Amino acid sequence: MRFDRVWTVARIDLRRLFKSRDYWIPMSLLAGLFFVIIPWIMLSIVTSGSNAASELVRQIGGVLDALPGPVRDNVQGATPAARAAYAFAVYLLAPVAIIVPLTISSAVGAHTIVGERENGTGEFLAHSPLTEKEIYLGKLIASLVPGYLATAVGFGLYSLVVNLKVAGEFGRWFFPTSGWWLLIVWVVPPFIAIALSVILWVSSRVRSTAAAQQAASLVSLPIIIASYAISSGLIFDPTLAAIGIGAVAWIIAILGLMSGSRALQRERLLGVAIE
Numbered sequence: 001m002r003f004d005r006v007w008t009v010a011r012i013d014l015r016r017l018f019k020s021r022d023y024w025i026p027m028s029l030l031a032g033l034f035f036v037i038i039p040w041i042m043l044s045i046v047t048s049g050s051n052a053a054s055e056l057v058r059q060i061g062g063v064l065d066a067l068p069g070p071v072r073d074n075v076q077g078a079t080p081a082a083r084a085a086y087a088f089a090v091y092l093l094a095p096v097a098i099i100v101p102l103t104i105s106s107a108v109g110a111h112t113i114v115g116e117r118e119n120g121t122g123e124f125l126a127h128s129p130l131t132e133k134e135i136y137l138g139k140l141i142a143s144l145v146p147g148y149l150a151t152a153v154g155f156g157l158y159s160l161v162v163n164l165k166v167a168g169e170f171g172r173w174f175f176p177t178s179g180w181w182l183l184i185v186w187v188v189p190p191f192i193a194i195a196l197s198v199i200l201w202v203s204s205r206v207r208s209t210a211a212a213q214q215a216a217s218l219v220s221l222p223i224i225i226a227s228y229a230i231s232s233g234l235i236f237d238p239t240l241a242a243i244g245i246g247a248v249a250w251i252i253a254i255l256g257l258m259s260g261s262r263a264l265q266r267e268r269l270l271g272v273a274i275e
Contacts, residue, residue, distance in 0.1 A: 109143035187242055
């Protein structure tokens, strides 16, 4: 297997994706909405000191007080408003770190193989000197890069929003926390890879992009649910929870990607071996 061939496949797909404004403009707006706009609005409300904010802070404080002692100790802040803002920033909004990158990568992965047949370029790939594994890895990289790029950029913007809006309550910039670093570096990448291993497997078998996108939606739903479970785990133990979940996710991702690499066949690129 030659990596230069793999990168050629990925580069062509990424160049094509970059030129497709009907993809990256909506995805950029989606990322901006969840990483910047919604957090800015929610944290502005919590820290505004208005009557509505006071009532919201009181309700959040009641929820925090009902939690077990070790859990309450993880929520920092000297005032109710600071504790409420910390809970929002660190725990309640954490799932966006998985939901947005997964949505972006899933949209690419759903189209990447079946789209070759629909565009008439599948025959070119099928008769090229590229091996099936090289084609698969190239498609995988082209699907992973947008999601990982969204994770890195979105995480940076979200961290900036949190510190600008909440750092005043603590007298320092406190975000990202250790749990968030583990979430972004260790947990998010395998979850995206797991979803893409299934989506690429489906994309190599279905007859249309619409069918692949429907399958991608079904795959994304349990990952979204899992993201909330991860956030809850980070409340109890930011280090052990993230390390444990990430380790299991990496094992599943590797197994899924190995299985998916065997699913791509030249005949499927030509559309003559669809089960």
